[in-house]
Amino acid sequence: MPARLDGLTPDLVSTASAVGSALDAGRLDAALAGIATLLERCPDHPEVQRLHAGILGMQGRHAEAVAAMRLALAQRPQDPAYLNTLATLLGQAGDYDGAIEALQTACSLQPEMALAWYNLGVMLTRSVRNDEAEAALRKAVQHDRDASDARALLADLLRMRGESAQAAAEYRRVLVDRPWSGMAWWGLADLKTTRMAASDVDAMQTAQREPRASDDDRIAIGFALARALDDLGRPAESLQALATANAIARRRQPWHGxxxxxxxxxxxxxxxxxxxxxxxxxxxxxxxxxxxxxxxxxxxxxxxxxxxxxxxxxxxxxxxxxxxxxxxxxxxxxxxxxxxxxxxxxxxxxxxxxxxxxxxxxxxxxxxxxxxxxxxxxxxxxxxxxxxxxxxxxxxxxxxxxxxxxxxxxxxxxxxxxxxxxxxxxxxxxxxxxxxxxxxxxxxxxxxxxxxxxxxxxxxxxxxxxxxxxxxxxxxxxxxxxxxxxxxxxxxxxxxxxQDTVHSQRYGALLDPLRRALDLPPWSACGAAECTRHD
CATH class of the missing domain: 3.40.50.300 (P-loop containing nucleotide triphosphate hydrolases)
Known part of the structure; x- marks a missing residue:
């Protein structure tokens, strides 16, 4: 099979590599900066179509993304990486059956492809086929001992079964090897049976500055950091961490209410x-x-x-x-x-x-x-x-x-x-x-x-x-x-x-912008009483 970048000039190879790296890191702005040149000069090249499909997927334009990726795959129908990309886009569009089928083909074509096994585990998990998902994730770890996302998702499966202590230990093991793993930090924070410590706050703030962390990592770490700050009684800082994490996600894929x-x-x-x-x-x-x-x-x-x-x-x-x-x-x-x-x-x-x-x-x-x-x-x-x-x-x-x-x-x-x-x-x-x-x-x-x-x-x-x-x-x-x-x-x-599940009260007037959006009175109008609506 010809190399994926065959047919591109050296400068376009460099541009395509940069766009691919930006996509891998989840950085839409950087990916958009290079794709226009590629589309202008070689719109029918399969790798350009694949990169463009990835960008469309990040923008939430799912039907266009899948269509672009099918054009690319038509030129390289036996390429496991292309099948993996198609599956990712199908999953984003909610077509888990199609994604699973594409990934099973990719894994049969290249059984040592840890990323395809991991993505298969993700899609099987979303389809509530948990036993099959666990088997696929273990294949991912077998072929890549550093597959931190697969290990974190295996820990998620432990948590689903109620094995919280074992899940926490697995998340911690992932963080030893990859301190910027957003999935592991969020998994740890989302365990309601344990609270995170001040040392975890310091570690997450350091992880957010790690150059190897993707936007996905930073988003997940931001939510985990907010949870830890909330546990430590620092609501203003928690709300700021949430605003930062949500802003990163919103830049990548806006919502049209x-x-x-x-x-x-x-x-x-x-x-x-x-x-x-x-x-x-x-x-x-x-x-x-x-x-x-x-x-x-x-x-x-x-x-x-x-x-x-x-x-x-x-x-x-x-x-x-x-x-x-x-x-x-x-x-x-x-x-x-x-x-x-x-x-x-x-x-x-x-x-x-x-x-x-x-x-x-x-x-x-x-x-x-x-x-x-x-x-x-x-x-x-x-x-x-x-x-x-x-x-x-x-x-x-x-x-x-x-x-x-x-x-x-x-x-x-x-x-x-x-x-x-x-x-x-x-x-x-x-x-x-x-x-x-x-x-x-x-x-x-x-x-x-x-x-x-x-x-x-x-x-x-x-x-x-x-x-x-x-x-x-x-x-x-x-x-x-x-x-x-x-x-x-x-x-x-x-x-x-x-009976103590009301969480908004501890944030007081900090949540007045949300109250206004919901047509609720401000915190000051309620005093210490519950300032919520039950209809």
Whole structure:
């Protein structure tokens, strides 16, 4: 196979190498500085197309990125590195099935390619195929003992299983070899069972200045640093660390809040009036979808339900978006443009396809959850394709929810980088949940986090009744249930309910910009009382 830079002049080879290095480091500005020259002088060269695809992916232009990469791959169809890049872009676009297929091909072509094994582990983890993910990650470490990201992700899998002490030890071992590993620092900080020390703050501040640290490392370290500063009672410094980390992420991939709100409005209009869905009104009756904002108590709801002997808790499944994406590709139109063309048999076909994809979760228990928070976007489609399913919308105090999202390292949730964007997104989600409850009162409910804290048994009984589940005492003892939980709340749901979860108060007036964005009164108007909204 010809070398990837064959056919380029020496000056263009130098430029392409610089762009590639910038992409590897996650530095979009530096990559953009060189790509214009390459596109002008040799737009059809496969390596230029590959680099351009990587830049488009970093900008969030996923469809364009995948299209550009397919053009490059057509010229080098057996190149494992090109397959690896395509898989990364497919993953960014949410096509985990396609990404896994490309990576499996890359690994078969070059079995010693540690990066492909690591990326395969990432995509399998996102698909909640954890045993396969662990095997792929161990292959990555086998072929590259310095594969710190793979080692950190293996530690994440330990944390998912509730083995927090072992996970912490693994993160620390990664940091010995690679002190600027953002994944390891964030993994350590996100362990709710331990607190970081002042020495960790010093080490993270040093790591942020490390030239070998990528922007991804700096973003993750920034969130970890903020968590440590918060633990040490230094809220102003914590908030500044968050602002810095979010600003880096926002520069790379901005969020267009107004356009997103318009898309949500258009999506609701596409299902007004609701289409004639699947004729079998029991289709999907074994399913419980848990939706809402991240950090709104969705993991806790799933843990309660998964404590029931009839329910399997699955985590954040990618299957619903994947099924809808398959239909979009089949029809050559994006969702929801094809909704008016759908007949009851079409909706039933999609519902059966979802049930087929998720059948493995119901091998041992007859019912299962799907806790992908963003599925509130697709709730109308759920009703059409799976009319027997139940949808639980999770709602928590607006200020607490948004501030928690801002503090959390949430990949591919770019609206969390800015208070105004967060507030707009919260309102989009909340108004959608209200509309859904009014339209489908028998199938959609809103579960209030604060109401659960105030009256746990009554709210748990009501939740089970809505889901057509008999009451079971085990659901009151949800913290005793042992299962893998891949969520920022993994450690909290293994503890009894706590009443001290309000976090915004310790920041006082520092959060007034977020309060203004949410149309809440300033801290001074509330004094020491709770200055939040519970609707």
């Amino acid at each position: 107004a356009a997103y709100s318009a898309a949500i409005t258009a999506l609701a209009a596409a299902f007004d009036p609701p289409p004639a869905g699947a004729d079998d009104r029991t289709l999907g009756q074994e399913l419980i979808f848990i939706v809402g904002m991240p950090r709104s108590g969705s993991t806790l709801v799933e843990q309660i339900l998964a404590s029931h002997p009839l329910v399997e808790g699955t985590g954040e499944l990618p299957d619903l978006p994947q099924v809808l994406a398959e239909e979009s590709r089949r029809r050559g139109q994006p969702f929801p443009r094809w909704v008016p063309q759908m007949q009851p048999a079409d909706w039933a076909r999609l519902g059966r396809r979802y049930l087929e994809r998720t059948a493995r979760w119901r091998r041992h228990r007859p019912r299962s959850t799907d806790k992908l928070p963003s599925n509130w976007i697709y709730a109308d489609a759920i009703r059409a394709m799976l009319p027997g399913a139940h949808v639980v919308g999770c709602r928590r105090d607006a200020l607490e929810t948004c501030f928690s999202c801002y503090r959390q390292r949430l990949d591919n949730n770019e609206y969390t980088r800015d208070f105004d964007d967060l507030a707009r997104f919260w309102h989009d989600c909340d108004r959608s949940l209200e509309r859904l409850v009014q339209r489908y009162p028998q199938a959609v409910t809103v579960h209030e986090y604060e109401a659960l804290l105030a009256s746990p048994q009554a709210r748990i009984r009501a939740l089970l009744a809505f889901c057509d589940l008999p009451f079971d005492e085990a659901c009151l003892r949800f913290h005793e249930t042992r299962r893998a939980v891949r969520s920022p709340s993994a450690d909290q749901v293994r503890q009894p309910l706590r």
